[in-house]
Amino acid sequence: MTDTTVTRNYGLDILRVIACYMVIQIHTGEFYYIGDRGNVLNTLDANWVCWYNSLCRICVPLFVMISGFFLFPVKDASVFFKKRFSRVAIPFILWCVLYAFYFYFRGDATLNATVTNIVHIPVNYGVEIGHLWFVYMLLGIYLFAPVLSPWIQTASRKSMEFYLLLWCIAFCIPYIHLIFPAIWGEAFWNHTPMLYYFSGFMGYVVLANYIKRFHMEPARWNYVAGIALLVVGYGITAVGFSMRLPTEKFVNTLELTWSFETINIAMMTAGVFLMVKNIQIKNTGSAILKLVADISAKSYGIYLAHIMVLNVVHAFWDGRLASAAVKLPVIAACTFAITFIVIKILSFIPKSKWLIG
Incomplete structure (x- = not known):
C-alpha cells in the first residue's frame, strides 16, 4: 500500500518496511508459544518469543498510523472509496x-x-x-474516513489532545479490569460503556494526524520522548508477558500486555513513529533506499502472501536450529526476503495490482 506526496517521506517508507518484517516475526513466534487449541507452551523458546516479539507488537499500529497519515482530506467520498477499496479489497x-x-x-x-x-x-x-483480520479493520477505517475527515482537518490542537487523552485512558481499561471487571456502564448485556467511542484503532489514525499537523518538524524532544516511550512501553509489554507465561493456560489471557489496544503498545508505537518520521536521507538515489521504497510499495502483497512462505521456511529451519533465540530471526528474515521476491516476480504480471495491491 503506497501513498505519494509532493516530497516523499522516506522515514515512513522505513517504518512500513519495519512493520512488515515485524508482522512476519510475530507469526514466526506463534510456533513456539501456542500449542494445540490455543493452550500456552511455557518453554524456554516461549521466553525467547517474549523478549523478541514484545517489541514487534507495534507492527499493526504502525501500519494504521502510516495509512492514517495519508488518509485525509477526503474530498470526494465516491472517488475515495473506489480508489481505496479497489487497492485493498480486490487483492484481499x-x-x-x-x-x-x-x-x-x-x-x-x-x-x-x-x-x-x-x-x-x-x-x-x-x-x-x-x-x-487486519484487512477488515482497515476497511472499517476507510468507511469512517469521510465522516472523520472534516474534524481531522479543522480540529484545534486542544480538541485533538482531549480525544487522545480519553483514548489513552480507554487503552488502560484492560489493566483496570484486573481489579474492577466492569466499569463505567459495562455489563454482560452492555458492550458500549462510557469510553467505547474513544477506544480502538481509530485513535492511531488521530494520533498520526495530530503529529502530522502539530509535531512534524524535526525536534530533539522527538527522540527523547520517543526513547522514553519505547523503553517504558517495552518494559510493560515484555515483563507483563513474561510474568503471565508460567501461570496462564490459554493464549487469549496470556497476551494481555500484547494487545494492540493497550497503553503500552500505543506508547511504543508513538515512540518509534516520533523517532523515525523525520529520518533525513542525503543520497535518495542509493540502491538501498530504492530497495526500501520497493519493499514499502509491495508491503501489502507481502502481508497477504507471507503465511504460505512462512510454513515452508519454518518446516525447513525448525529441525536444523536448536533454539528460538536463533530460529525467530532466521525464519522471519528468510520468509521476509523470499516473500518479497515472490511478490516482486508477481508484480511483472499484467494487471498485477489486483493481486498484490
Missing part, C-alpha cells in the same frame, strides 16, 4: 480464494469444504487465515 478477495485452494492442496480441506470456504468469503475470511 483473491488471496482468500488462493488460501482456500492452499488448504485443499495441503490436504487440510476437502474439495467440497474448499468450495464452501470460497462461498463464505463475503461473510468472513473464507478459511481460517488469522492475519487477514
